[in-house]
Amino acid sequence: MTDAIDWISRSGAKPKGRRPDFLGNTNEERMLSMLMALVAEVSVVRERLDTVERLLEAKGTISRADIEGYAPDLETGKERNRIIREYLARIMRPLQHELEATANPEPTIDEVVDELTH
Amino acid sequence: MSANDVPPPYTAVTRHDLFPEVKHDEAARFNFLANLNRYLAGDLGAGNKLAYEKRVLPAFRAEHGREPADRHEVRAAMNQDTWHRFWSAMKRNSMEMRQQNGRAAVLRQLDELDARARALNAGANTLQLDPSVQVPRYQTAVDIHCMPGSYYGEEREGDVSAGANYDSGLFATTGGALGALNDGGGQAVAAWSKSARPGWKPTRILDIGCTIGHNAVPLAQAYPDAEVVAIDVAAPALRYGHARAQSLGVKNIIFRQADAEDLSEFADASFDWVQTTMFLHELSASSLPRIIQEASRVLKPGGLMLHIEQPEYTDAMPLFEQFMRDWDAYNNNEPFWSAMHGLDMADVMASAGLPRDSQFTVGVKAVVDETIFPPAPSGDQEDYGRAAIWNAYGAWKPEGAAA
Numbered sequence: 459m460t461d462a463i464d465w466i467s468r469s470g471a472k473p474k475g476r477r478p479d480f481l482g483n484t485n486e487e488r489m490l491s492m493l494m495a496l497v498a499e500v501s502v503v504r505e506r507l508d509t510v511e512r513l514l515e516a517k518g519t520i521s522r523a524d525i526e527g528y529a530p531d532l533e534t535g536k537e538r539n540r541i542i543r544e545y546l547a548r549i550m551r552p553l554q555h556e557l558e559a560t561a562n563p564e565p566t567i568d569e570v571v572d573e574l575t576h
Numbered sequence: 577m578s579a580n581d582v583p584p585p586y587t588a589v590t591r592h593d594l595f596p597e598v599k600h601d602e603a604a605r606f607n608f609l610a611n612l613n614r615y616l617a618g619d620l621g622a623g624n625k626l627a628y629e630k631r632v633l634p635a636f637r638a639e640h641g642r643e644p645a646d647r648h649e650v651r652a653a654m655n656q657d658t659w660h661r662f663w664s665a666m667k668r669n670s671m672e673m674r675q676q677n678g679r680a681a682v683l684r685q686l687d688e689l690d691a692r693a694r695a696l697n698a699g700a701n702t703l704q705l706d707p708s709v710q711v712p713r714y715q716t717a718v719d720i721h722c723m724p725g726s727y728y729g730e731e732r733e734g735d736v737s738a739g740a741n742y743d744s745g746l747f748a749t750t751g752g753a754l755g756a757l758n759d760g761g762g763q764a765v766a767a768w769s770k771s772a773r774p775g776w777k778p779t780r781i782l783d784i785g786c787t788i789g790h791n792a793v794p795l796a797q798a799y800p801d802a803e804v805v806a807i808d809v810a811a812p813a814l815r816y817g818h819a820r821a822q823s824l825g826v827k828n829i830i831f832r833q834a835d836a837e838d839l840s841e842f843a844d845a846s847f848d849w850v851q852t853t854m855f856l857h858e859l860s861a862s863s864l865p866r867i868i869q870e871a872s873r874v875l876k877p878g879g880l881m882l883h884i885e886q887p888e889y890t891d892a893m894p895l896f897e898q899f900m901r902d903w904d905a906y907n908n909n910e911p912f913w914s915a916m917h918g919l920d921m922a923d924v925m926a927s928a929g930l931p932r933d934s935q936f937t938v939g940v941k942a943v944v945d946e947t948i949f950p951p952a953p954s955g956d957q958e959d960y961g962r963a964a965i966w967n968a969y970g971a972w973k974p975e976g977a978a979a
Contacts, residue, residue, distance in 0.1 A: 463731055465679075465683035465684040469679040469680035470679075471679070471724035474726075475719055477668070478664070480664050481665055491665075494670070534585075535588065539607060539611055553663075
């Protein structure tokens with residue numbers, strides 16, 4: 459461990475260069491950035507749990523060193539990445555729905571109600 | 577694309593002796609980011625084109641009574657669209673998260689990494705640092721691809737943090753498309769050269785803008801009798817790159833701190849081959865032609881100049897694709913990206929003494945172990961600007977040409 463540097467603080471250093479204004483609303487920008495970091499951390503916890511499950515299944519008992527040293531074989535690694543992809547698909551569902559709606563514009567539900575009522 | 581089309585795990589990357597030791601959760605975070613980048617480019621990337629075709633372009637036509645004239649007008653219009661803005665914000669965040677994760681891994685173990693680099697670099701005359709080299713404005717204006725400190729920044733004097741962070745996270749940004757040692761570009765160049773000119777034995781190769789030498793090492797391995805001179809302005813990247821090459825057993829590379837705008841330390845016609853790999857877009861309008869001029873001067877008649885870049889924007893490329901390829905210029909601190917890809921490299925090289933009839937272009941894809949590292953997605957799934965699918969702009973310097 460490197461003690462001379464506050465590596466926690468320095469790891470998050472801001473890169474030089476003004477950040478673009480993406481959303482036009484500072485609070486929304488803040489919330490999205492924090493939400494994405496949180497989304498990542500849930501994925502990390504999920505992967506750690508997967509590691510624990512696989513190690514327990516294989517060995518019956520484990521240490522933290524086992525977890526830190528765990529390197530899945532290629533197929534297991536891809537299986538874990540499929541879990542992440544599935545997880546992302548759940549998180550991104552609202553955007554994926556919007557994408558589909560843009561591709562195939564639909565009448566509003568009021569219009570459908572009208573149509574089927576009259 | 578099938579549900580099984582996912583990147584390999586981060587732990588599949590090769591841990592050479594300089595590679596930061598990555599904890600379980602850091603690897604898991606890189607796995608998440610590799611998948612997130614793919615999701616944004618592939619599954620959600622299509623939403624940008626839909627937004628353009630269904631909303632943005634019709635609105636532009638209604639307002640202006642004409643088509644957009646160039647990619648800049650497309651960008652101005654797309655930057656009003658809420659979908660594209662949200663997508664861009666997510667993509668920017670993924671880059672910032674990648675930097676934080678790589679830096680956390682590197683900085684917490686910087687003592688060990690610096691010690692390993694010092695041990696590998698000690699006494700070697702193949703690492704040649706020159707503190708008098710000024711870092712040019714095109715490097716200092718903003719931190720390139722949101723990498724705090726860019727390639728040249730130091731957390732403390734004499735460290736390797738910038739190089740180690742760069743190496744540790746290339747996987748996440750490219751989804752493993754550069755291979756186990758992130759050297760798919762250099763491997764592709766070496767494979768191309770071997771097939772384009774079988775039996776060629778270059779004796780001296782100059783790699784300009786080498787950063788951590790990941791694309792110079794494959795050339796040095798392909799031509800073990802050659803001396804490769806790999807130059808860069810960034811000392812931390814060179815320290816890391818030299819130690820990395822040593823740890824891989826590659827000794828025929830000199831890592832030298834130098835600014836390629838002035839190669840006066842090298843004689844005219846002193847290299848058989850001058851190479852750049854994904855370097856030119858990180859320069860500026862004034863430095864690029866000067867560097868090409870110098871590169872041409874030090875090249876021997878009959879020698880090869882080769883530049884690997886993303887595809888040039890031509891009139892044949894749809895404006896929307898040009899706009900998407902420009903994303904990193906405006907959102908990921910690559911300020912020369914847009915102008916560089918709009919340059920006619922053939923003109924630039926011709927002005928530097930490499931006439932058009934000596935030039936060629938060739939498409940290259942990263943050469944990687946495809947049993948582990950899948951080819952980069954292309955077509956609708958392509959992560960524009962990141963995909964390991966390049967154009968090479970080359971020339972064989974005419975025999976008898978003035979140096």
